[in-house]
Amino acid sequence: MTTRYKMTVAYDGHLFHGFQYQPHQRTVQGTIETALSKMTKGKAVIVEGSGRTDAGVHALGQVIHFDYPGKQISPERMICALNSIMPLDIIFKKCEVVDEKFHVRYSAKGKWYRYRISLDRFVDPFKRFYTGHYPYPVNIEKMKKAATDLLGTHDFTSFAASGGQIRNKVRTMYYVNVAKNEQSNEIIFDFICSGFLYNMVRILVAMLLEIGRGKRPVNDIPRVISAKDREQVRETAPASGLFLYHVFYENIPEKYRLDRD
Amino acid sequence: MTTRYKMTVAYDGHLFHGFQYQPHQRTVQGTIETALSKMTKGKAVIVEGSGRTDAGVHALGQVIHFDYPGKQISPERMICALNSIMPLDIIFKKCEVVDEKFHVRYSAKGKWYRYRISLDRFVDPFKRFYTGHYPYPVNIEKMKKAATDLLGTHDFTSFAASGGQIRNKVRTMYYVNVAKNEQSNEIIFDFICSGFLYNMVRILVAMLLEIGRGKRPVNDIPRVISAKDREQVRETAPASGLFLYHVFYENIPEKYRLDRD
Numbered sequence: 001m002t003t004r005y006k007m008t009v010a011y012d013g014h015l016f017h018g019f020q021y022q023p024h025q026r027t028v029q030g031t032i033e034t035a036l037s038k039m040t041k042g043k044a045v046i047v048e049g050s051g052r053t054d055a056g057v058h059a060l061g062q063v064i065h066f067d068y069p070g071k072q073i074s075p076e077r078m079i080c081a082l083n084s085i086m087p088l089d090i091i092f093k094k095c096e097v098v099d100e101k102f103h104v105r106y107s108a109k110g111k112w113y114r115y116r117i118s119l120d121r122f123v124d125p126f127k128r129f130y131t132g133h134y135p136y137p138v139n140i141e142k143m144k145k146a147a148t149d150l151l152g153t154h155d156f157t158s159f160a161a162s163g164g165q166i167r168n169k170v171r172t173m174y175y176v177n178v179a180k181n182e183q184s185n186e187i188i189f190d191f192i193c194s195g196f197l198y199n200m201v202r203i204l205v206a207m208l209l210e211i212g213r214g215k216r217p218v219n220d221i222p223r224v225i226s227a228k229d230r231e232q233v234r235e236t237a238p239a240s241g242l243f244l245y246h247v248f249y250e251n252i253p254e255k256y257r258l259d260r261d
Numbered sequence: 262m263t264t265r266y267k268m269t270v271a272y273d274g275h276l277f278h279g280f281q282y283q284p285h286q287r288t289v290q291g292t293i294e295t296a297l298s299k300m301t302k303g304k305a306v307i308v309e310g311s312g313r314t315d316a317g318v319h320a321l322g323q324v325i326h327f328d329y330p331g332k333q334i335s336p337e338r339m340i341c342a343l344n345s346i347m348p349l350d351i352i353f354k355k356c357e358v359v360d361e362k363f364h365v366r367y368s369a370k371g372k373w374y375r376y377r378i379s380l381d382r383f384v385d386p387f388k389r390f391y392t393g394h395y396p397y398p399v400n401i402e403k404m405k406k407a408a409t410d411l412l413g414t415h416d417f418t419s420f421a422a423s424g425g426q427i428r429n430k431v432r433t434m435y436y437v438n439v440a441k442n443e444q445s446n447e448i449i450f451d452f453i454c455s456g457f458l459y460n461m462v463r464i465l466v467a468m469l470l471e472i473g474r475g476k477r478p479v480n481d482i483p484r485v486i487s488a489k490d491r492e493q494v495r496e497t498a499p500a501s502g503l504f505l506y507h508v509f510y511e512n513i514p515e516k517y518r519l520d521r522d
Contacts (some may be wrong), residue, residue: 012386025447059388088389126319128349130387 002067005078006102008094013058014129014240015089020052028053028062028090035085036066043069050104050247051111051196055240058130061093061112061246065104072097104247110174112246113124113201114238115189117209131186132241138212140180140187146211147176149221150191151203151259157228159204160197160234171195175256178208187212190245192256199236207234263328266339267363269355274319275390275501276350281313287336289314289323291352296328296346298346304330311365311508312372312457319391322354322373322507326365332337333358362480371435373507374462376450376498378470392447393466393502399473401441401448407472410482411452411465412520420465421458422497432456436517448473451506453517460497467496468520 009032014028017025021033029047038044062074073081075095118124118131119138139224153172175192182192189205210216224232278286282294290308297306311324334342336356342404343353366448379385379392380399414433421430436453468485471477485493 010386012389083383083428088384089386091383091386122344123349125350125352126391127269128273 002069003072004065004067004098004100004102005075006063006065006096006098006104007078007082007092009062009064010060010093011058011090012089012129013053013056013060016017016055018053018055019049019059019062020059028059030085031090032064032066032082034212035082036068038085039081040069045069048104049157050108051244052243053201053244054096054239057242057244058127059244060083060114062244063104063108063249065098065102067100107249108195108247109193109250110177110192110248110252111196111244112190112192112248113196114243114245115191115201115205116241116243117187117189117205117237119187129240132237134187134209137212138187138209139214140178140212142218143178143187143208143212146218146221147178147208148258149219149225150176153259154225155228156197156200156225158224158232159200159207161199161203162230166197171197171198172259174252175258182252183225192248192252199207199241202237202239203233205237205241207233209237210235263330264333265326265328265339265359265361265363266336267324267326267357267359267365268339268343268353270323270325271321271352271354272319272323273350273390274314274317274341275320275467277316279314279316279318280310280320280323289320292348292351293325294326296343297329299346300342302329303519306330309365311369314503314505315500317390317458318503318505321375323505323506324365324369324510326359326363328361354368366512369456369508371453371455371509371512371513372505373436373451373453373509374456374457375504375506376452376462376466377499377502377504378450379464380446380448390501393498395448395470398472399448399470400475401439401473403475403479404439404448404469404473407479407482408439408450408469409482410486411437415486416489417458417461417486419485419491419493420461420468421489421491422464424459427458430458432458433520435513436519453509453513462499462501462503464494464496466498466502468494468496471496480489 016028019028021027032047045066047064047066062214078095079092117134118127121135149180154155155167155170172194177190179188180257265347277289280289282288282290306327308325339356340353377392378395379388383395384394395460415431416431418430432454438451440449
């Protein structure tokens with residue numbers, strides 16, 4: 001008998017070689033599996049994530065599931081037990097016991113990624129692991145306008161780095177937002193999509209910044225989408241600014257359905 | 262001929278063994294001196310700081326001075342040159358050419374330290390290097406009230422860790438503030454004093470937290486001050502939450518002179 005747990009987890013990605021287990025590397029999955037094996041006295045537990053995050057990418061609301069062998073533990077106790085033995089760059093925030101039909105990857109209806117860009121001339125030492133850096137004048141209105149062309153269902157091939165194993169690159173972008181935070185001198189990009197391709201957010205951010213800086217026309221996105229060609233956008237924003245913010249298992253709330261106009 | 266530069270510098274202290282130069286250790290002073298020696302093609306430049314910060318302690322507004330040999334460089338160019346060769350955990354924010362009578366330590370009229378305490382049950386991974394952690398219920402009003410007893414001129418011997426070399430422990434506390442930030446679930450402590458003794462802020466914070474938690478009476482501070490005995494406060498809050506926020510070379514502004522009532 002095993003019990004399936006669904007847990008929400010936050011991590012500071014800067015000291016991890018990404019989410020996915022790799023031998024001899026410090027990964028999020030590997031670190032959680034090691035902690036679980038302490039609780040099971042050595043029985044291996046496989047952790048499934050809602051998706052991989054790359055080296056240096058952070059999560060505020062990554063979701064995982066695993067089948068815990070042996071005696072069922074209350075969600076509250078599972079959180080406490082795991083947080084007491086985890087290294088400080090990972091923290092469990094929520095826990096539920098779920099049906100075995102629930103799968104953290106296949107049951108997800110969408111994901112929310114956030115990207116932070118610092119506009120400071122020199123990188124603030126306290127932000128160096130948590131923002132991308134773009135010390136150039138950018139026009140936020142241009143980026144806002146351009147970003148609306150991403151909404152809806154498209155083949156996002158032009159925004160997928162090689163290396164992904166997924167063939168079907170059609171996704172639905174439900175929500176995009178580009179906002180300036182004056183106090184922190186940052187641009188915050190938010191994207192909610194039915195699913196994201198490899199490096200997709202980082203490529204989208206790089207393209208939007210080129211539009212904001214005037215290096216690319218505001219109406220370039222429909223052309224790039226229809227080209228279905230990764231060579232159309234050569235830049236990729238760095239991992240440091242990227243946060244997996246939330247995974248939706250419910251339908252995407254109406255307020256985030258900008259695709260339906 | 263040398264030129265004296267006064268510079269304001271911020272650093273993330275978590276990967277430094279403190280400010281002061283130590284052989285075979287990564288220190289703020291050592292790192293800046295190495296950068297300067299690249300600019301002078303090997304001529305040693307000694308960096309003076311307004312004060313030392315310990316391992317793990319951060320600065321938003323540390324001030325340094327040094328005598329730069331050879332051709333005078335504009336402050337603007339000095340900032341650019343240094344920031345381009347510094348590691349990313351140190352950044353220069355301001356630069357002035359000053360008279361040789363200016364001394365970064367002896368000319369200072371006061372310093373402002375800030376301390377951040379996270380009240381979260383488990384440490385937020387993104388705050389682990391930048392806050393102390395106190396997952397207990399605390400009464401902010403009690404701490405606010407108690408802190409006012411620190412204002413004015415006192416012998417602060419009870420709040421000085423052994424290891425400091427200073428004999429005269431009389432200082433003037435100009436300003437104290439204890440505030441809750443609801444959004445981040447943190448307590449922010451601010452102290453402006455004519456000078457701080459070794460570990461003084463971290464000991465004061467530990468004592469105020471004991472008062473907030475009810476482990477010490479609200480009116481305990483006058484007794485502790487007059488005891489002149491470090492054994493009266495045994496705890497020291499961790500380095501991670503401490504920030505050197507500002508150094509005053511002008512008179513302390515009136516709005517920060519709560520000592521004059």
